[in-house]
Amino acid sequence: MTNQNARTWIGPSAPERLNILHNTTSVAIVGMSDKPARASYFVSTYLLSSSPYRVYFVNPVLAGKGTKVLGQEVYPSLDALPETPDVVDAFRKHEDLPGVAEEAVKIGAKTLWLQLGSWNEEAAAIAEEAGLNVVMDRCIKIEHARFHGGLHLAGFNTGVISSKRQRTA
Numbered sequence: 001m002t003n004q005n006a007r008t009w010i011g012p013s014a015p016e017r018l019n020i021l022h023n024t025t026s027v028a029i030v031g032m033s034d035k036p037a038r039a040s041y042f043v044s045t046y047l048l049s050s051s052p053y054r055v056y057f058v059n060p061v062l063a064g065k066g067t068k069v070l071g072q073e074v075y076p077s078l079d080a081l082p083e084t085p086d087v088v089d090a091f092r093k094h095e096d097l098p099g100v101a102e103e104a105v106k107i108g109a110k111t112l113w114l115q116l117g118s119w120n121e122e123a124a125a126i127a128e129e130a131g132l133n134v135v136m137d138r139c140i141k142i143e144h145a146r147f148h149g150g151l152h153l154a155g156f157n158t159g160v161i162s163s164k165r166q167r168t169a
Helices: 014-022 039-050 060-065 094-107 121-129 140-147
Strands: 026-030 054-058 072-075 087-090 111-114 133-135
Touching: 014 133, 014 140, 026 039, 039 054, 039 140, 054 060, 060 072, 087 094, 094 111, 094 121, 111 121, 121 133
Parallel strands: 026 054, 026 087, 054 072, 087 111, 111 133
Antiparallel strands: none
16 A cells, blocks of 8 residues: 655755755745735745845735735736746645646746645656756745854744854843
């Protein structure tokens, strides 16, 4: 008996993920929320304040209402962005991920990134067959902070770059 939920896809190694992040200049957050408690909002806040990336938000519902999030325009789709993003970071339901992969391929993105808890081998296959890098079940905020020395054990950016534990008064 085989497990239909078994994970067979092998993702990029830590050095390969670091290389992806080093070669990234722009990130599109697909499924951006205007709710501060949502992961997309938290990740976007971090990327805007602690990374060199140009960050774009994609959510057709918010875009249709003319809603701005974190002071930025929200676009209805990836092809409506002012530039092709290097990374398409998806915060979408499992069944929506193959469509996000197809859209990322269509616009010429370099990487499809599926956030923590997101694993869709169909989406990965679509992206990889078109030559995109794929990262699944990893948070771009955590990976960026981890590689850049600002990740506290609780996952927060400490602002301290040191190999020594910070002293408290």
